[in-house]
Amino acid sequence: MAVRMILFCVLLPALTYGQASVNITRPHFPCGGLLTADQGHVASEGFPAPYLPNTKCSWTIRVSRGRVVILSFRHLDLESDPICRYDHVSVYNGDSPSAERLGRFCGTIRPGAIISTSNTLFIEMASDDDSNGKGFLALYTAGLPPATEKQFCGGKLVKPQGTIKTPNWPEKAYPPGISCTWHIVSRPHEHIELKFEKFSVEKDNYCRYDYVSIFNGSSKNEGQRVGKFCGDSLPGRIVSSSNELLVQFVSDLSVTTDGFLAKYIMKNKDGSPVETKPTVTTTTVSPTTTTTTTRPRKPGRPVLSACRTKCRRKGTLQSNFCASDFVVTGKVLKLSPQGQNLQVTISIINTYKMGRLATREIRGETVARMFLLCRRCPNLRKGSQYTLMGSVDAQGRGRILPTSFFLVYKPQQHHVLTKLTKRQC
Structure with a gap:
């Protein structure tokens, strides 16, 4: 009996210690707050659990005077949209959303490091009532002004030609433990050529540690990966299959080397380089004179012919009902x-006029495809319901112009639209 009591007394502290050692407390990320340490993490509420719908959270980061805030996203997973209209994270150069906005982000592509010009940075995250993901996680640190900081990389590149290089190039080796992503975007019907001029990245037969990965398109999709490179052999010339190319550089926490220097150039279909200063010509006609003005246009941003028209619907519901090939709510x-x-892609609720609009059944829903000839007009929102009308092309697809008549759908519209179907145009 005495022996058993001794063993129990010896084992009890060990068992208690073992239980305590596995009881790890996860960090708690609230919805917004004031962060005043010179280094820390900021994340969406409850990260890594999915963020909540219909929520807006804001954080103010304030570091020591005389320093700037350096923000590096470690994880980004928000509903994707070309202009981040739905779920997004916005970063402002100050202590409120009235300050200069340094970026608005969504999707899964992490931006490069963001640096304030003062000791404060304001972050705001908003979500709608639809898709969500894990949110975001970012590291912030107090640093010196950008003139003395050279350890940052990545970002979106839209100029017709440019240079990509690792941090610290060419003065010294790239830093350990970084991840940089460059997203190169040209205009539609153009492609991108990438050529490495210098290349020295930690060598490994399988490029498991430090490496450069290149993808066709705008996401890190393994099916679209062009190649993964490391060592000191120059990769061959790379040509994108579309108007977007993604370049990712990753280094682990150990060996680092010189890094790389690469240059890209955007080219037309015929192989000719894209003009560095494209122009737009506009003509003004008056009763007595005709004036033609040529002005520079920002490179890398196409002018859509349909978008030259103001986003303003014309006519009335009845006049457009008669003039349109199709009228549906969806x-x-x-x-x-x-x-x-x-x-x-529209899930049709009611059809008042069909014309030659092609539809198909998907999981019990009647679905139709339509094209906005100008991405901004009308400004449709995923998950919302609309009354839409327009013309139909030879393939049976709806065509919606910036001047097309549309309404945010409300149930009372059904009665009015049903009456119009019984009238003779």
């Missing part, structure tokens, strides 16, 4: 950029 299921247009 819910927006998907928005997909298609070159200069925006393809909209």
